Amino acid sequence: MIDLIKINKMVFLSIVILLLSTPWILELLKRSLLLSILSLVLLICLVIIFNKSSAKLYLTTGLVFLVFTITVFVVSFDKTIFSLTDLQLMEINARRSYYPQGVGRIFHNKISVIFYGYEKNVFFGLDPNLYFFASHPRERAGADDFQRYYPWLLPFLVVGIFEFAKKKPTVFFSIVIVTSLMNGFINYKSTFNSLLFFPLISAFIIIGLNTSISYVRKHLK
């Protein structure tokens, strides 16, 4: 963060203002101050990790992530993936009849339904349209869809992802995989769905913006 500030205070400030006016953080501030603070702290940790490496830093980030995740779970853990609705039960019974006697139970049971529900939550969290276009053009029925980031930030997200993956591949893949897997336990229709990705995506956008601005400044000189 200090390095970022050192590059150009104005650049850093504009990035901060930009992110603070992002619809998502404003929405989050309205709903939960604690989660807003935790997510911003985690965001700062991730941006610092991009520029520095230390065991203490990694440990701190891990702890913040853990606290953040637990807090999100307390608020919006998806218990529904572990219980079956009447429609799902009807579907299981119907689908078991497509197989010879007894075989259907192996493929269509409570575990398969739970796994499918979990998978659904994971993959919905990986949809860029959720964050930049309020899930348009395939809005999710019953879900709390709103535009979390402005669409013009998307190219900077891509740049930020490339930069982070190139510079710190182990950290990058670890944090993306863990976040995705944890996100699977939050219902995709919930207000806090994909909230675990907020610090990550915001950090990538900041890095992308910073990289792009530095590149332009370098070539203008």
Add this chain to the structure above:
Amino acid sequence: MINKILIILILILALILRTIDFSSFSPGVYLDEASMAYDAYSLGMRGEDQYGKSWPIYLRSFAMYQAPLYTYLSILPVQWFDVSPVGIRIVSVIAGELTILLIYLLMSVVFPVFGKKFGLLCALVLAISPWHILFSRNALEANLGLFIFVLSLYLLFLGIFKKNKLAIFSGLVTLAITNHAYHSYRFTSIITLISLPIFFWQQITSVKKAYVIGLTFFCLIMIPQLSILNTTGSLRRLELLDYTSEKYFQQNGGPFHDLPLGRYMFIARALSSKVFDYLSPRSIFFDSDPAVTKSIQELSSFYSWMIIFYFWGIFAIIKKYHNRVFLFFVFIGLVSVIPAAITTDNLYLLRTLNYLLVVSIIIALGLMEALNLIKHRILKVLLLLVLLVVSLTNFNINYFHISKHESKGYYSGLFNEAYEYTKSHKNDHFVVDFRLPHTFGVALYVYKYDPNKWEKSINLDLENYYGDIPEPKSFVIDNLSIREIEWSNDVYKDQYLVGDEESLPENKALDNELTLIQKFTTDLDFRQALIYKTNPEQLCRKMSDEYKHVDNLNFLCKQYLDKK
């Protein structure tokens, strides 16, 4: 030697997956397939399509103006295997098989540094990918287009890297042929033509004479399409660009109406959101294609586990393999999303097969990188076997069991079953009213109706074949009258009414004393094809008690009774 054995095994596996339960998977064929089969039948019989046009540049079909190559190649199979699912789909199976072989050969040419193993992995990923199996099992021009496109790439790269002039020339000619296979290649082939010299300028300059001659032939092959460029037939697909029109913006613009340059911002948002929808991992690794006739229930274009190797492959390209060939493939893949993204349809992956092919290549790259980390050959083989078993089990569950039973309604299986019933009762008269338009195409297919009789009954102005001609609202095919049911008239005649739950609602059937004769339905019973028998005598008795003062009804009943 081992590589040859492995590719043969992959091809055998692919063939099994594409042909098992082939003719009995769904009862009949989809509307488009029925139309293609009937056109192939008519062309084989008399050299003219169903409307009497001799070897058209685009096949009129249901005024959708299909690219003709698939139908032309199906003429012989339809003659050998009759007008049947096998007859019309076999071209797609063969195209799918050859695409797998070609991708193996292509990768060996463009990435010699990886040896044959990368080609084998690409072939394997393609062989087991749900999207490629599904599209190879159905009569789809896009699948044929993909095969011809991959063939053109193979020839072009053979020419570029081995300085083979004949290959360059053949590649350009083949690239031109893709335009006659599927509409989206009208865009993709031009982009490929423009981008090849940009990416591989140095290599092409060494074979530039052959390139220029090939380019000339490319233009010559395009002449038939260019000659009808300004007709409805040629521009029909562009009509799908509805969201760029002022009318669409007025109806759907929402908050953009109040913004300066709101319409352009609306278009930009629509286009970018659709492009990213195609690129989203959710769309290709989890969600089924919303076009239910072109998807497998609860299974996406790729298996979920492939996402790991997809991102591994992308990372490998960024970190290690940012060479021109990979960049070219990524560029072609991304560009091929644009024709699909500029339509109003949400996520229609059939229009982006080049993109799915590139994703398959990236997955194979990621898989190769992962396998390279494993030292012991036995562990590598074990990993591949586990992934294979998981994938094939997944495919078996979702396609051969769930989709087979639950997609019958979408695959026009119900229409096929209904028409098979009407065909087996030739002495009875049926009024057919399915709310889905163009089911007459399935009737023509099931009845193998004489194309000469059909041509006479339609009597299309062939001078205006590619023009905008209004479609008739009713058709007569043998013992069928395909039109909207006239409730004030049809129920007073001795006949059968055929329809679905929308055109033949239960309450109306009860009110008009109809008797349910047959009900064709899917396993979860959410779609139906219904056949009712009219009971004019019973109805008239009921009407005479209730509606003595309604002269028209009494007249129809009187007419019925007089006839009796």
